[in-house]
Amino acid sequence: MKIVPLTAALMALVLAPAVLAQPASKTATASPTAAAFLAQFATNGTDSVSWAQFEAFRKQRYAQTDRNRDGHVDEQEYVDEYLQRFDVRLADARAGHLRQTDTRFKALDRDNNGAISRAEYDAAGERTWASYETSQNATQETAAASSRDPLKMPTSHTANGMLELYDRNKDGAVDRAEFDAVRAASFAATDTDGNGTLSLAEYTAEFDGRLDHQRQRVRADAERQARVRFASLDKDADGHMTFAEYQLSGKRMFDRADSNGDGVVDARDPEPVAGAHSANGNR
Numbered sequence: 052m053k054i055v056p057l058t059a060a061l062m063a064l065v066l067a068p069a070v071l072a073q074p075a076s077k078t079a080t081a082s083p084t085a086a087a088f089l090a091q092f093a094t095n096g097t098d099s100v101s102w103a104q105f106e107a108f109r110k111q112r113y114a115q116t117d118r119n120r121d122g123h124v125d126e127q128e129y130v131d132e133y134l135q136r137f138d139v140r141l142a143d144a145r146a147g148h149l150r151q152t153d154t155r156f157k158a159l160d161r162d163n164n165g166a167i168s169r170a171e172y173d174a175a176g177e178r179t180w181a182s183y184e185t186s187q188n189a190t191q192e193t194a195a196a197s198s199r200d201p202l203k204m205p206t207s208h209t210a211n212g213m214l215e216l217y218d219r220n221k222d223g224a225v226d227r228a229e230f231d232a233v234r235a236a237s238f239a240a241t242d243t244d245g246n247g248t249l250s251l252a253e254y255t256a257e258f259d260g261r262l263d264h265q266r267q268r269v270r271a272d273a274e275r276q277a278r279v280r281f282a283s284l285d286k287d288a289d290g291h292m293t294f295a296e297y298q299l300s301g302k303r304m305f306d307r308a309d310s311n312g313d314g315v316v317d318a319r320d321p322e323p324v325a326g327a328h329s330a331n332g333n334r
Contacts, residue, residue, distance in 0.1 A: 082322035088308035089316060099317035102305060109301045113294050123291040130277045137201065137273050144202045145262050152255045166248040169238060176234045179207045180227065202265050 081089060081098070092100045092108060116124050116132040159167045159175050205215035217225040217233045241249050241257040284300055285292050308316040310323040 079318035081318040082310070082320060084310070084323055085308050085316055085318065085320045088304070092316075099315050101315045102309075105301065105305050105316075106298070109298055110294065113297050123293055124297065125290055125292070126278060126281045126285075129281045129292060130274060133277045134270070134274060137270065140201045141266050141270065144200055145266065148202065148204060148262055149255065149259065152258050153251070156251050156254050166250055167254065168248050172238055172249065173234070176230070180230055183207070183213055183225065183230075201269060202262065203269060204262070204265055 080086075089098065089100060092105060112132075113124065116128050118128050118131075156167065157163075159171055161171050161174070162168075205212040207213055207216060213225050214223065217230050219229050219233060237257075238249070241253050243253055243256070244250075280300070281292065282288070284296050286296055286299075305316065306312075307323050308320060310320045313319070
C-alpha cells in the first residue's frame with residue numbers, strides 16, 4: 052500500500068525533531084566550568100551531579116574534616132583538610148612537570164649526543180627572545196591554566212611568565228641584557244660539574260629544585276587563603292564553622308556550575324558569565 056505524499060510529509064515532520072535531537076544528546080560537551088565541577092564530584096563515570104548528590108558529598112567531607120568529632124569544624128581542621136587535598140594536586144603537577152623535562156631536554160639537544168652544549172642552549176635562548184620580541188602582547192596565563200597547574204610554574208611562552216623569569220629589576224619589562232644575564236647564570240648554575248655542557252641529570256636536578264621552591268611558595272599561599280576563607284565562612288566569628296556555614300560556599304559553587312538552574316550540573320549548563328564564583332573546589 053502506497054502512502055500518499057501528504058501523509059508522508061506529515062510523518063517526516065513528526066519524526067524529524069526526534070531524529071535531529073538524538074545526535075545532540077550524544078555529542079554534547081560540558082562547558083569548562085561544568086567539566087571542572089564534574090571532574091571533581093561526578094562518580095562512577097557519571098556525567099551529571101544533582102544538588103542532592105552534591106549535598107551528600109559535602110556532608111561527608113564536613114564529617115571527615117571534623118577530625119575530633121565535636122560536631123563542628125575549627126580553623127585548623129579546615130586548613131588541614133584543604134591542604135591535604137591540595138598536596139595531592141601539587142604532587143600530581145610536580146610529577147607531570149618532571150615527565151616533561153625529558154621531552155624538553157631532547158628538544159634542546161639538537162645533535163642527540165645526550166648533552167646540551169652552550170651553543171644549543173644559546174640557540175634555544177635566541178628562539179625564545181625572537182618569539183618574545185615579535186609578541187610583546189603574548190597571551191597571559193588564564194585562570195583555567197592556573198587551575199590545571201597548581202604549581203603555576205612560569206613559562207617563557209607567556210608575557211607574565213617572561214617577566215617572572217627574566218625581569219630582575221622589576222620594571223615591568225625584559226630587556227636583552229637582563230635576558231642574557233639570567234640565561235648565562237642559569238646555565239652556569241645548572242652545569243654543576245663545570246664541563247660546559249648540561250647532562251639530563253643536571254638539567255632535571257635544576258628544574259626539580261625550582262619545582263620544590265615553587266611548591267613551598269604556592270602551598271604557603273594556599274594556607275593563607277584557606278584561613279581567609281574560614282574567617283569569611285565563619286559568619287558568627289566564634290571559631291567554629293557549622294555545616295550550614297560550610298555549605299553556603301558549596302551552594303555558590305554548585306549554582307555557578309549549574310548555570311541553567313535546573314538543579315543538576317551536566318553538559319546542558321552553558322559557561323557562566325565571567326566573575327561568577329569558581330568551581331575549582333577551593334571551598
